[in-house]
Amino acid sequence: MSAVPTSGIQPVRKSVIVSTSAERAFRVFTEGIDRWWPRQHSIGSSPLKRAVLEPRSGGRWYAMLEDGTECDTGKVLTWDPPRRLVLGWQINAKWKFDPDFLTEVEVTFTPEGPRRTRVELEHRNLERFGVEAVELRKSIDSPGGWGAILEAFATVAASEGEAR
């Protein structure tokens, strides 16, 4: 799906088969993102009200929160319906939106029949989390610092069970 990574950090790769056309799968993934985006992953100050992915290249990828504020996740880098989508994930290791930070999420939709589509996702450039995380040094031992974030990750991970 992409070039071999130059670092030792492997991309996250996922694949799922859906029983619908590539066109519909693409539409659900993008314009319908609010129907499936995990609720508990809001990074803002209040619960997530609506997840939004603007359906065009350069479009914003963000969340509307219940307190009326908006919280960016990233942007659309490549808009090529119904086969390919590349998103920029701009939430850094501090779990905050950072316009100067970017990792890529590529999603492809491959028809395997009239009502069968393979959806493959690759989240790459993960080594950038390590480079960016150096800025955490000062806050490592503070409440809400990296240690606390890791604990939060572990809690979420433990509660998820085997979803793959």
Added chain:
Amino acid sequence: MANAVQGFAALGDPTRRVIFERLSRRPMSVGRLASGLAVTRPAVSQHLKVLREAGLVAERTEGTRHVYRLDPRGVQAMQAYLDRFWSRALSAFAAAANEENEQ
């Protein structure tokens, strides 16, 4: 998890940060790393030792050369988190997409 915290702490030094960033682009020998930096080769070796002990950098021998590269463990926590996150998200997406077809 504790290892990741220790690893990021090791990157507090600006020279080590530069070394880490350069190795994130591609594996390199000590000599090559030193040639682009304003520090001596022994100093680079010392920084690499700290990075190695923090689990951020790994070494392998190619003939007589020691080649350094990033050690995946340094960002393993974030990677593991995203792996689980996307599993959950894609499951929910598949459910929504399958529902679409029934309408």
